[in-house]
Amino acid sequence: MNKKTPLIHITKRTDIPVSRSILIRLAAVIIALLVCGLITTIVTGLNPLEVYASMIKGSFGTKRKVWTLLQNISMLLCIGLALVPAFRMRFWNLGGDGQALMGCLAASACMILLNGKVSNAALIAIESVAAIAAGAVWALIPALFKAKWNTNETLFTLMMNYVATQIVAYFIIVWESPKGSGSIGIINQRTEAGWFPAIGTNKYLLNILIVTALTLIIFVYMKYSKHGYEIAVVGESERTARYIGIKVEKVIIRTMILSGALCGLAGLLLCAGTNHTLTTTIVDGRGFTAVMVAWLAKFDPFVMIITSFLLVFLGRGANEIATSFSLNKAFGDILTGIILFFIIGCEFFINYKINFRKSEGKEAR
Amino acid sequence: MFDIVSFIPRAIAQSIPLLLGSTGEIITEKSGNLNLGTAGVMYVGGMCGVIGAFSYETSGKPMNGLLSVLIPVVCCLLGSLIMGLIYCFLTVTLRANQNVTGLALTTFGVGFGNFFGGSLIKLSGAEVPSIILTNTSNFFRTKLPFADSLGWFGQIFCSYSFLAYAAIIIAIIAGRTLRKTRVGLHLRAVGESPATADAAGINVIRYKYTATCLGSMIAGLGGLYYVMDYANGIWSNDAFGDRGWLAIALVIFTLWNPTTSIFASILFGGLYILYIFIPTGTNLANKELYKMIPYVVTIIVLIITSLRNKRENQPPEGLGLPYFREDR
Numbered sequence: 001m002n003k004k005t006p007l008i009h010i011t012k013r014t015d016i017p018v019s020r021s022i023l024i025r026l027a028a029v030i031i032a033l034l035v036c037g038l039i040t041t042i043v044t045g046l047n048p049l050e051v052y053a054s055m056i057k058g059s060f061g062t063k064r065k066v067w068t069l070l071q072n073i074s075m076l077l078c079i080g081l082a083l084v085p086a087f088r089m090r091f092w093n094l095g096g097d098g099q100a101l102m103g104c105l106a107a108s109a110c111m112i113l114l115n116g117k118v119s120n121a122a123l124i125a126i127e128s129v130a131a132i133a134a135g136a137v138w139a140l141i142p143a144l145f146k147a148k149w150n151t152n153e154t155l156f157t158l159m160m161n162y163v164a165t166q167i168v169a170y171f172i173i174v175w176e177s178p179k180g181s182g183s184i185g186i187i188n189q190r191t192e193a194g195w196f197p198a199i200g201t202n203k204y205l206l207n208i209l210i211v212t213a214l215t216l217i218i219f220v221y222m223k224y225s226k227h228g229y230e231i232a233v234v235g236e237s238e239r240t241a242r243y244i245g246i247k248v249e250k251v252i253i254r255t256m257i258l259s260g261a262l263c264g265l266a267g268l269l270l271c272a273g274t275n276h277t278l279t280t281t282i283v284d285g286r287g288f289t290a291v292m293v294a295w296l297a298k299f300d301p302f303v304m305i306i307t308s309f310l311l312v313f314l315g316r317g318a319n320e321i322a323t324s325f326s327l328n329k330a331f332g333d334i335l336t337g338i339i340l341f342f343i344i345g346c347e348f349f350i351n352y353k354i355n356f357r358k359s360e361g362k363e364a365r
Numbered sequence: 366m367f368d369i370v371s372f373i374p375r376a377i378a379q380s381i382p383l384l385l386g387s388t389g390e391i392i393t394e395k396s397g398n399l400n401l402g403t404a405g406v407m408y409v410g411g412m413c414g415v416i417g418a419f420s421y422e423t424s425g426k427p428m429n430g431l432l433s434v435l436i437p438v439v440c441c442l443l444g445s446l447i448m449g450l451i452y453c454f455l456t457v458t459l460r461a462n463q464n465v466t467g468l469a470l471t472t473f474g475v476g477f478g479n480f481f482g483g484s485l486i487k488l489s490g491a492e493v494p495s496i497i498l499t500n501t502s503n504f505f506r507t508k509l510p511f512a513d514s515l516g517w518f519g520q521i522f523c524s525y526s527f528l529a530y531a532a533i534i535i536a537i538i539a540g541r542t543l544r545k546t547r548v549g550l551h552l553r554a555v556g557e558s559p560a561t562a563d564a565a566g567i568n569v570i571r572y573k574y575t576a577t578c579l580g581s582m583i584a585g586l587g588g589l590y591y592v593m594d595y596a597n598g599i600w601s602n603d604a605f606g607d608r609g610w611l612a613i614a615l616v617i618f619t620l621w622n623p624t625t626s627i628f629a630s631i632l633f634g635g636l637y638i639l640y641i642f643i644p645t646g647t648n649l650a651n652k653e654l655y656k657m658i659p660y661v662v663t664i665i666v667l668i669i670t671s672l673r674n675k676r677e678n679q680p681p682e683g684l685g686l687p688y689f690r691e692d693r
Contacts, residue, residue, distance in 0.1 A: 012689070094468075145667075149668070150671055151670075152671065154464070159614065159661075159664045159667075160664070162607060162660040163660050166660075167654075169653040170653040173650035173653060288472070289472075291464075291468055295462065326487065327487070328482070328484045330483065333473065333479070336473075336476070337469055337474070340473070341451065344455055344459075345455055345461060
């Protein structure tokens, strides 16, 4: 007698209408925001409506804030896009931070050492090449070992972050100015040599345009190029890839060089485009946040614009709450964490279907 | 001159958070869950302990030795248990991607630690300038009474507090349980091949939950040890650093064996503070380069482990994969 049918029965869903899946995700974000408001109220005793209002003010309050928001989105998106090819290949590149940091280091090295020796245009060209190459090299090292001996890439790339941080810390002391300050200050502040030119009056616009172009390029590369196809096959099944004659090692190495190079580009944009300095925290953990950006968007470059907007908006909003109510800035990380939990969790309802046990009467018939 | 007698105790003290973290992570990984959130769990464990101790110290009552140890420990275990439950619920029940969940857990946990570290005083309205729990810390740092009378022997072997010895005992028990008992066998079966374990009548979901939550609680104690013992009860934001990640790397280094982790942790603890003991004079820049050593060694270890590609050295077969009974 099968009297014990379980109450809940879970089955895999093979297809779900796009509108439905968007609806589920939207619901998850809204619930998450409500929970965040609730938690903020419990912890700080503030009116939740005020909290949301100050979050929006933090991102869109002034024209300057909107530009900063766009700049932050484009930086996060740039590293996210860099990770897409690697993740598609199931290569967990957690080293975005280190790769971007090496890019920053290379760019600022050129700006400091070649200042006044070459023309400004040549300097910008040299520093761009150097930054992109530095990022690529930093990603190439773990890729070589992954391809040859299947070394665990998650931890390898992670450790490379810390190595990069220490190298940067070393050079900051070497180049510090003024001596003893422990930082290198704004590089070439007087001459602005090696700085990316401002378009009109907007110094962030060039960065944003570059990243927009990159979004399109990555979309085409992943979807329509032969390389993109090879990456997808290797990611799905290495054995299949070998069987149909794809050189897996070559694909791993080539893709990681690309991934690292784009992270280096992000470092270049940070150093030459906006901050004009070098610190150990200049990348600000974007390498990790970018993992979320890419994964939440299911590696679709256009959806990633939305996810990076969401994460940047949350971060800046929470910062605004923190400053206006004099709390610690890390509050943003808590909120981001909670929202990520919800979005990660909601995937379940997209991939699986929950069937409840039918009532006894129907069963008997 | 390299001062070995003062180097070893500091290396061991430094190794305890790594040991607790890696023991917890080994138990977790044996059930097939790769919890990359260990760094976050350890932050939360440490912070919950601090919150408990802080509210007890500022409550104004006279401090009872036993209670002032017990309250932070219980708070820490509860906090890390909740983190473990969040991870399990997302990855086991909702079958989410383990790497992404782990990273989200780290973001949340580190944020939690730093936020309360920076705002606890304001939120509680207490009239103290910063979180300094020296009284609680003194209870945690109670040493064996005869340690000082034994010279260098006492300094190297007996100068630690109870949590340090507890960590080593936990690691030994965990090692034995995994290899010699039925529970350990079942747990390993769940990690290697959940479908087979399920067919043999082992409750896969229960094992995954129990192992991951237990692992989180042990890892959380590592955070508590760091604040209360190593840092003398002073919480400073981001001071815990990347020890959580090193603990995860240690798991591979020890080939999923908690007993080996005791020695591996001490080795890494030593590497972690080596830069203090290497004489560099006034050249501060070189010191920064020496701080790189533990990470470079981790990388070398990863490479060597992947080169020695033996069957018994492999991670649990089902590591990182969600289990869905009807997925054939």
